[in-house]
Amino acid sequence: RRRAPGAPARWWRAADLADTRMTAFLQARVRQRMVELGGAAAGFAPTVAVKLVSCVPRRLRAPDILREHFRGRDGAALPEFLKYESRAVVLFQKLDGCDVMVFSMYVHEFPTAAGGPSAGRVYVAYLDSVEYFRPRTARTEVYHELLVAYLDWSRGRGFDAAHIWACPPQRGNNFIFWCHPQHQRTPSRERLTEWYRAMVARATATGAVRRVATLYDECFAAWDTTRRRHKPQHAQRPAVWVEDADAAAGDGAAAPRLPVCPPVFDGDYWPEECGRLGGLIERRRGLFGGNHALRSQTEGAPEHQLEGLVLALKAQPAAYPFNRPVDPEALGLRDYRTVCPHPMDLGTVAARLQAKRYATPDAVVADVRLVFRNASRYNPPGHPVHEAARTLLAHFERKLGALLERLVSTGAAESPDAWLAGYPLDRAAADAEDRAPSVRARLLPELAGSVHRMKESLFVLYLQDGRADASGAIRDPDAGLRLSCPLLDSRHTFLEMCQFWHYQFDSLRRAKHSTVMLLYHLHVPRAESLGISCAACAREIRRVRWHCATCVDFNICRACERERGAAHRHALTPFRITFSRRRALAPEPARIDRAAVAVDAEEEDDDGEEDEEDEDDDEAEEEA
Numbered sequence: 001r002r003r004a005p006g007a008p009a010r011w012w013r014a015a016d017l018a019d020t021r022m023t024a025f026l027q028a029r030v031r032q033r034m035v036e037l038g039g040a041a042a043g044f045a046p047t048v049a050v051k052l053v054s055c056v057p058r059r060l061r062a063p064d065i066l067r068e069h070f071r072g073r074d075g076a077a078l079p080e081f082l083k084y085e086s087r088a089v090v091l092f093q094k095l096d097g098c099d100v101m102v103f104s105m106y107v108h109e110f111p112t113a114a115g116g117p118s119a120g121r122v123y124v125a126y127l128d129s130v131e132y133f134r135p136r137t138a139r140t141e142v143y144h145e146l147l148v149a150y151l152d153w154s155r156g157r158g159f160d161a162a163h164i165w166a167c168p169p170q171r172g173n174n175f176i177f178w179c180h181p182q183h184q185r186t187p188s189r190e191r192l193t194e195w196y197r198a199m200v201a202r203a204t205a206t207g208a209v210r211r212v213a214t215l216y217d218e219c220f221a222a223w224d225t226t227r228r229r230h231k232p233q234h235a236q237r238p239a240v241w242v243e244d245a246d247a248a249a250g251d252g253a254a255a256p257r258l259p260v261c262p263p264v265f266d267g268d269y270w271p272e273e274c275g276r277l278g279g280l281i282e283r284r285r286g287l288f289g290g291n292h293a294l295r296s297q298t299e300g301a302p303e304h305q306l307e308g309l310v311l312a313l314k315a316q317p318a319a320y321p322f323n324r325p326v327d328p329e330a331l332g333l334r335d336y337r338t339v340c341p342h343p344m345d346l347g348t349v350a351a352r353l354q355a356k357r358y359a360t361p362d363a364v365v366a367d368v369r370l371v372f373r374n375a376s377r378y379n380p381p382g383h384p385v386h387e388a389a390r391t392l393l394a395h396f397e398r399k400l401g402a403l404l405e406r407l408v409s410t411g412a413a414e415s416p417d418a419w420l421a422g423y424p425l426d427r428a429a430a431d432a433e434d435r436a437p438s439v440r441a442r443l444l445p446e447l448a449g450s451v452h453r454m455k456e457s458l459f460v461l462y463l464q465d466g467r468a469d470a471s472g473a474i475r476d477p478d479a480g481l482r483l484s485c486p487l488l489d490s491r492h493t494f495l496e497m498c499q500f501w502h503y504q505f506d507s508l509r510r511a512k513h514s515t516v517m518l519l520y521h522l523h524v525p526r527a528e529s530l531g532i533s534c535a536a537c538a539r540e541i542r543r544v545r546w547h548c549a550t551c552v553d554f555n556i557c558r559a560c561e562r563e564r565g566a567a568h569r570h571a572l573t574p575f576r577i578t579f580s581r582r583r584a585l586a587p588e589p590a591r592i593d594r595a596a597v598a599v600d601a602e603e604e605d606d607d608g609e610e611d612e613e614d615e616d617d618d619e620a621e622e623e624a
Contacts, residue, residue, distance in 0.1 A: 012516060012519035012520045012522075012523050013099060013519065014049045014051055014092035014094075014099040014519060015049055016523065017049075017051045017053070017519075017522060017523070018051075018052075018483065019051075020052050020478045020481060020483075021477040021478050022052060022153055022477070022478055023050045023051055023052045023089070025149065025153055026050040026089070026146060026149045026150060026153065027048070027049060027050040029145060029146075029148075029149035029152075030048055030050060030091070030142055030145050030146055030149065031045040031046070031048060033141060033142060033145040034048070034138060034142060037138050037141060039135075040134075040135040040137075040138075041135055041137070041138035041141075041142075044093070044134055044135060044138075047093050047094040047095070047134075048091060048092065048093050048142070049091075049092045049093075049094075049099075050089065050090070050091055050092075050146065051089070051090050051092065052087060052088070052089055052483060053088050053089070053090050053483070053485055053488045053522055054086065054087065054088035054483060054484065054485050054488045054489045055085065055086070055087050055088075055478075055481050055482060055483040055484075056085070056086055056482065056483075056484050056489050057083065057084075057085055057086075057482075058083070058084055058085065058086045058108070058266075059081040059082065059083055059084075060081065060082040060083075060084060060264070060265070060266045061080065061081055061082075062078050062079065062080060062081070062082060062116075062264060063271055063274070063275050065274055065275055065278040066078060066261060066264065066271060066274065067080070069258065069259070069278075069439070069440050069443060070117075070258060070259055070260065070261035071258040071259070071260065071261060072115075072116070072117060072260070072261060073117075073260055075258075078116065078117065078261055078264075079115060079116055082110065082114065082116045082118055082264060083110075083111075083114040084108045084109060084110045084111075084114065084118070084266075085108070085109045085111070086106065086107075086108055086489070087106070087107050087108075087109065088104065088105070088106050088488050088489075089104065089105050089107070089146075089150070090103070090104045091103035091104070091142075091143075091146060092515070093132075093133055093134065095132065095134060095508070095512070096512075098512045098515070098516065099512075099515050099516070099519060100132055100508070100511050100512055100515050101130075101177070101505075101511070101514070101515045101518065102129060102130055102132050102133045103127075103128075103129040103133070103143055103146065104127075104128055104129070104176045104177070105124065105125075105126060105127045105128075105146075105147075105150075105176075106125045106126040106176070106491055107122055107123065107124055107125060107150065108122065108123040108125050108265060108266060109122045109154075109159070109474075110122070110123070111474045112158075112473060112474050113473070113474075116264070117260075117261040117262060117263050117264055118263040118264050118265060120158075120159055120160040120161075120474065121159060121160060121161050121162065121163060121263055122154050122159050122161075122162045122163070123162070123163045123164075123263075123265040123266075123268070124147070124150075124162065124163070124164045125265070125266065125267055125491075126175045126176055126267075126491055127147075127175070127176075128174070128175040128176035128177050129143060129177075130177055130180060130181065130184065130505045130511060131181060131184050132508055132511055140195070140198075144198065144199040144202050145202070147199050147203075148199065148202050148203045148206060148208050149208075151203050151208040151209060151461065151463065152203075152206065152207075152208035154463060155208055155209075155463035155464065156475075157474055157475050157476060157477075158464075158473060158474045158475050159463055159464075159474060160462065160463060160464055161263075161460055161461060161462050161463060161464075162209075162459075162460075162461040162463060163215070163263060163265060163268070163458075163459065163460055163461075164196060164458075164459040164461070165268060165269055165454075165457060165458055165459075166189065166192045166193045166195075166196045166456075166457040166458075166459070167189070167192075167269070167457065168186060168187050168188060168189055168191075168192045169186060171186055174495060175491070176491055176494065176495070177498075177505045178495055178498035178499050178503060178504055178505065179504035179505055179506040179510075180505060180506060181505070181506050181507065182506065189457060192457075193456055193457055196459060200212055200459065200461065203461065208463070209461045209462065209463060210462050210463060210464060210465050211461075211462040212459065212460070212461055212462075213459075213460045213462070214455050214456070214458055214459065214460060215262065215270065215451060215455075215458035215459075215460055216448070216451045216452050216454075216455040216458065217455075218262075218460050219262035219263075220262070220270075220447065220448040220451045220452070221448070223259065223444040223445060223447070223448040224445060224448035224449060224452060225445045225448075258440075259440075259444065269451070269454055269457075269458065270447065270450075270451055270458075273447060273450045273451070274443070274447050277443055277446050277447055277450065278439070278443055281439055281442050281443060281446075282354060282439070302361075302407060302412055302413075302419070302423060303423075303425050305403055306353070306361055306364060306403065306425075307350070307353050307354065309396075309399050309400065309403060310346065310349055310350050310353060310364070310368065311350060312399070313346060313368070313392065313395070313396055313399075314346045314347070314350060316392060316395070318388040318391060318392060319346060319388075319392055321375070321385050321388065322345055322346050322371050322372070322375065322388075322389070322392070323345060323346050323347045324345055324347050325343060325345050325347070325348065326340075326343055326345070329543075329544050329558055329574065330544065330574040332561070333378075334562055336378060339377060339378050340374040340377060340378055342370065342374075343374060344367050344370045344371045344374065345371055346368070346371055348367075349364065349367045349368055349371070352367075353425075356425065358425045359424065359425060360420065360421055360422065360423060360424065360425060361419065361420045361423055361425060362420040362421050364425070365400065365420065368396055369393065369396075371389075372389040372390070372392060372393040372396075373389075375388075375389035376389045376390065404416035404419065404420075407419055484525065485521065485522055485525040486525060486526075486530070487518070487521045487522075487525070487530060488518075488522070490578070492578060493578050496577070496578055497530070498514070500532060500555075501517070503517055503518065532545060532555060532577060534555065534556050534557040534560055535553070535554050535555055535556055536556045536557075536560040537556075537557065537559070537560055539557060541555060541556075541557045541577060542557075542577060543558075543576070543577055544557075544558055544574050544575070544576060544577065545557070545574070545575050545577055546558070546560075546561040546572040546573070546574055546575075547572065547573050547574075547575055548568065548570045548571070548572055548573075549570070549571075549573065550570040551570060554568075556572070
């Protein structure tokens with residue numbers, strides 16, 4: 001937009017962003033550290049500024065496998081959602097009169113009042129930096145001091161411990177900043193671990209950290225039965241088990257003892273590994289009858305044999321088009337919903353079967369046949385998908401016939417039709433608690449072994465003296481703080497929008513431009529220019545954008561792709577969009593200024609139609 005004649009120029013500066021007590025503390029510590037380093041670092045101390053750019057409440061859904069096999073310290077079941085506060089902290093430095101983002105981190109704070117296994121702890125989720133900090137010799141020391149200052153601030157607030165996973169990005173990937181300089185090396189896991197160890201040594205020397213441990217030693221060593229046989233120190237560590245409070249409140253029988261759940265964080269290593277190992281064990285049970293030894297696929301309970309049949313069908317080389325739901329928008333199949341009003345895929349069938357959502361086997365067989373019937377109906381004869389569907393359906397019918405014949409010959413079923421229509425698959429849900437101990441007996445040692453391989457990368461930093469768990473209230477000098485910027489509230493959204501708008505950091509010149517644009521959006525967080533517009537109809541693109549890699553900034557919406565996408569001379573590739581300008585332009589629930597946090601009660605959303613459209617958009621994005 002052109003500036004009006006005679007109007008003063010507006011400079012978007014980091015110094016003009018809102019201050020909080022936390023950022024004032026962090027900034028003072030960083031500047032003090034630069035003065036202590038002396039030399040050129042002392043002269044650059046006034047050029048740095050630490051700002052809080054996002055502070056929003058979040059919810060983490062506890063995985064089902066954790067809620068099934070773990071309990072809280074009081075024996076109660078884990079809550080479905082774990083509440084925490086996500087904060088984004090950015091370090092700016094003024095270079096050549098222009099602010100440059102040189103360091104950023106996302107932290108998750110779990111208050112004591114929220115409960116759950118992570119209560120009273122903080123998680124340093126993501127760190128990222130670019131190498132434009134001056135002087136270069138003080139860069140590592142300054143970044144370390146910023147982390148140490150945050151740990152000291154968390155200790156003063158009353159948090160019990162901080163957790164860090166030293167996990168470097170894969171080559172070519174980015175955590176926060178889009179496009180690092182080509183000559184900036186991606187650290188290996190060993191190098192990054194050493195970087196964190198140096199930071200922890202500094203935190204211990206300053207008193208911010210009282211004790212350093214690893215997640216394996218604190219939570220998983222007692223379950224690692226393999227190493228307990230070889231290392232007596234692990235055998236002496238007692239395993240933490242509690243009685244199931246829900247079962248104890250039942251019929252008065254002896255309550256089963258379940259392991260205490262370690263702290264759970266969004267994006268942490270062990271919850272994802274637990275889900276992977278649990279799914280692997282369940283698949284083994286389905287294929288081999290549930291015993292520890294690998295048995296024949298033709299043995300085991302009938303429901304396990306049927307589940308093994310579906311999983312074996314998924315593993316066929318020609319089954320890859322049928323293992324996931326069809327995405328008509330991404331594939332450009334405009335009439336798919338009309339031709340196939342009831343879509344189905346093998347992945348959904350297997351998931352429903354493992355979740356015990358089928359009452360009888362005939363429903364499973366009907367859904368498997370529906371998968372291949374849809375493929376044969378939509379794709380003409382001779383098409384590779386059509387021929388693969390015919391081949392796999394014939395293979396499934398042969399294996400199903402052999403299974404039914406085997407069940408009848410062994411006396412497990414009176415007749416094939418009677419077994420298909422009358423065998424209760426959902427009775428396995430009632431036997432889930434009977435199977436859970438055997439699954440847990442295999443899950444815990446394997447999970448402990450996986451965590452042991454990452455032992456040196458999973459830090460637990462205790463911030464308080466003499467407390468094993470968080471029991472005191474968390475104090476917050478910035479109580480009631482709510483600072484939201486749709487561009488920076490989520491790391492994924494920030495990366496996505498930087499990629500689209502070419503906010504790159506691969507050169508100092510581009511880093512200055514990107515920082516100025518980000519400062520504009522921080523000062524004007526509800527700017528309408530943030531959304532992605534269609535090059536054809538100029539409307540906002542939501543959910544999926546069709547991008548041309550040849551043309552400059554050519555993106556069209558789904559409607560325009562259907563109408564004129566075939567007329568474009570280059571290939572169009574679909575990309576998901578997680579950012580929604582309509583949600584970003586929603587009124588802020590609270591605002592913050594330099595003095596205090598004030599709630600703006602005048603901003604209310606009175607447009608009911610837009611609210612309904614937002615809900616529809618949310619549902620569509622969740623399905624996608």
